[in-house]
Amino acid sequence: MQNALNEPQTIVLLGGTSEIGRAIVDELISSTTQTVILACHHPDGAQPERFAREGLDVVVEYFDAADTESHDGFVRDLAKAHGDIDVAVVAFGVLGSQAEFDADPHAAAQAVHINYTGAVSASLAIAGQMRRQGHGQIAVLSSVAGERGRASNFVYGSSKAGLDTFAQGLGDALADSGVRVTVIRPGFVHSRMTQGLKSAPFATTPRVVAELAVAGMRKGRHTVWTPGILRYVFMVLRHVPRPVFRRLPLG
Secondary structure (H helix, E strand, O other): OOOOOOOOOOOEEEEEOOOOHHHHHHHHOOOOOEEEEEOOOOOOOHHHHOOOOOOEEEEEEEOOOOOOHHHHHHHHHHHHHHOOOOEEEEOOOOOOOOHHEEEEEEEEHHHHHHHHHHHHHHHHHHHHHHHHHHOEEEEEEOOOHHHHOOOHHHHHHHHHHHHHHHHHHHHHOOOOEEEEEEEEEEEEEOOOOOOOOOOOOEEHHHHHHHHHHHHHHHHHEEEEOOOOOHHHHHHOOOOOHHHHHHOOOOO
């Protein structure tokens, strides 16, 4: 149960090796936090020692985002083993490259399955558990790439657009249940996932994303843009005519 300062006792990170997800968890941890669960496809890379604190139990669990049939049972097992889930961060995903997806439609479908279908399944499983508890908070890592499709990353962007819409609707559906959903929309983030890619305007870091995301979560915001200026940038970009938009140097 979170205390009056919205400090959680149990945190679950779905995507336990995600740099942004891990930064958010690190920002969420307080003196009241008892358990952090890093759920990931590659447990050997989870590095639980990086979260080491006195009195904090860091657990690594195998989690397959693509295996949607396993998600509900996985979440129920977590609750049986660790009690109520106070905060869940949904941060797994595949970036890939548009060139790869153009050459291999199956790879594109797999990426969309993980980024969207997997995230929908996992989020609904978490939401079901939190409904049973009567409390909790879900943070869903979206992206400004979902705001408007760009030729350079439209497969990835479309998966994030779907996830963003889903998370907004999930938040509205849970409004009277004691469960809150926060959609986090970062722009370009310097991380392992984007290493080697050309940076975009207003680029940021996992640490800055985490600070803004957690501040917004604690204030009960339904959407957090990181950095905040991107909210106003995309208010304009949504209405730019397509012939002009496709020529913009947006990456």
